[in-house]
Amino acid sequence: MPTPEQIGQRCLRAFDQLVPAAQSAFYRIDADLQACDFQLQRMRPQMHADYLAHYRPLDPLQPASCLATGLPVVPLAVGMAHQSSERSQRYGGFLRQHGVIDVVEIIAADKGRPLAGLSLLRRVGEAPFSADELNRLHALQSLLELAAQGLPRASAQAALEQLTPREREIALLLRDGASNKDLARQLDLGLATVKTHLIHLFRKTGVASRSELIARLFLDQPSG
Structure with missing residues (x-):
């Protein structure tokens, strides 16, 4: 992207x-x-x-x-x-x-x-x-x-900038609809490692789901 x-x-x-x-x-x-x-x-x-x-x-x-x-x-x-x-x-x-x-x-x-x-x-x-x-x-x-x-929406840019390069890469793939298996294949990671990255990503951005993460970083509005 x-x-x-x-x-x-x-x-x-x-x-x-x-x-x-x-x-x-x-x-x-x-x-x-x-x-x-x-x-x-x-x-x-x-x-x-x-x-x-x-x-x-x-x-x-x-x-x-x-x-x-x-x-x-x-x-x-x-x-x-x-x-x-x-x-x-x-x-x-x-x-x-x-x-x-x-x-x-x-x-x-x-x-x-x-x-x-x-x-x-x-x-x-x-x-x-x-x-x-x-x-x-x-x-x-x-x-x-x-x-x-x-x-990304301007008010969400600060949140994106707090992510590591790998976390930003994962967030962009999630925005495009990637599943855990897609992430593992495209990033050459094991599924367990993907899940660990997602846990850290959710904690860092203060969300509990993929839809909330996408809304937080890219839509700048509450997810429905």
Whole structure:
């Protein structure tokens, strides 16, 4: 299974080939509708640090703001139109300071729940995103949603990171429906060893069954 980092990099490369951008970022969206776990492409670290430290609250394209527009692909002008002119002016000053002339945000959701997003930025000397490019991004957005469904939920990521590499491997196989015999065969382990790993995995994550484990690590909701 691809890692979250691999999924992000593949999305960044695919979008860059079809709608080129000077800078881009892929991120997951947590339960509080905050962007997290950013993967940056050609973006200056200082710009991203300034954004996180001072300008994120003014961003008209942060996940909650994008959701408020009702659009899966949100150009900068649309986002700015949904907030006060004073906030838009301050955020526009930040973008100009870093030579950015246009931004578009693509949000991926599953059953209305936002999972991930992708930011595309154009710099001074480049053309803003055209209507044709925005149409292409709308077409690509469904592919981003498919990719995002392979990500663990942001609030479950911490639990995954506490597992050993072997435990993560077992958890991913369980998510895909593997039985104990499947685990033994694919991991070249004895059934007794598989059962021991499962006991440790259940204890570490505070669950009592496979369905609870999958919900805890991958669905971020109580199992039914």
